[in-house]
Amino acid sequence: DAGVTQSPTHLIKTRGQQVTLRCSPKSGHDTVSWYQQALGQGPQFIFQYYEEEERQRGNFPDRFSGHQFPNYSSELNVNALLLGDSALYLCASSLLSLQFNEQFFGPGTRLTVL
Amino acid sequence: ILNVEQSPQSLHVQEGDSTNFTCSFPSSNFYALHWYRWETAKSPEALFVMTLNGDEKKKGRISATLNTKEGYSYLYIKGSQPEDSATYLCAFKAGNMLTFGGGTRLMVKP
Numbered sequence: 666d667a668g669v670t671q672s673p674t675h676l677i678k679t680r681g682q683q684v685t686l687r688c689s690p691k692s693g694h695d696t697v698s699w700y701q702q703a704l705g706q707g708p709q710f711i712f713q714y715y716e717e718e719e720r721q722r723g724n725f726p727d728r729f730s731g732h733q734f735p736n737y738s739s740e741l742n743v744n745a746l747l748l749g750d751s752a753l754y755l756c757a758s759s760l761l762s763l764q765f766n767e768q769f770f771g772p773g774t775r776l777t778v779l
Numbered sequence: 780i781l782n783v784e785q786s787p788q789s790l791h792v793q794e795g796d797s798t799n800f801t802c803s804f805p806s807s808n809f810y811a812l813h814w815y816r817w818e819t820a821k822s823p824e825a826l827f828v829m830t831l832n833g834d835e836k837k838k839g840r841i842s843a844t845l846n847t848k849e850g851y852s853y854l855y856i857k858g859s860q861p862e863d864s865a866t867y868l869c870a871f872k873a874g875n876m877l878t879f880g881g882g883t884r885l886m887v888k889p
Contacts, residue, residue, distance in 0.1 A: 669822065698876070707783070707868055707879030708823075721875040755823070757877075765811045765830060768877060770823040
């Protein structure tokens with residue numbers, strides 16, 4: 666079992682560009698959540714996808730959007746990048762039917778916006 | 780906005796020392812508290828899911844307690860080893876999301 670995988674591991678973009686990050690969930694999981702971790706802070710919830718729909722969203726602007734595919738993998742898209750979007754982006758997968766919905770994390774994608 | 784705080788922010792101990800850190804969270808509408816251990820360049824690894832007031836959980840030399848009435852959880856490490864060096868994160872579960880504290884960075888010197 667490969668666990669949660671994310672690609673790419675690192676990415677450098679310039680302000681105003683768009684970026685797509687990818688996540689493959691742990692085998693058997695059906696739910697994907699995305700988090701942003703800025704330097705020196707804990708991860709912040711962006712949104713969660715289940716059955717290809719966004720279930721809940723954190724306090725992030727519409728520039729952040731996502732998608733979940735029929736195989737449960739997911740993408741995070743960020744448009745019109747700002748310097749402040751530089752962060753580690755973590756993907757976590759879980760199985761919705763489990764009572765406490767324990768989330769398993771990938772290693773993250775480090776995004777640098779210049 | 781939920782407020783989850785961890786203290787201290789960082790901690791340096793000698794090998795063999797026992798240590799503990801704190802996570803404080805809202806005491807109302809409690810559902811679950813998660814503890815994660817995060818080593819540099821790796822994925823955060825789940826340690827415990829705490830759900831009931833008075834819960835105590837243990838995994839090897841690491842244990843955790845939960846007080847939902849006063850809104851805190853303690854994580855203890857007995858006889859710290861260099862391989863325990865990591866950031867320890869707590870996360871309060873509300874709805875479908877986890878709200879994380881800022882983490883406690885533990886450095887264990889040989």
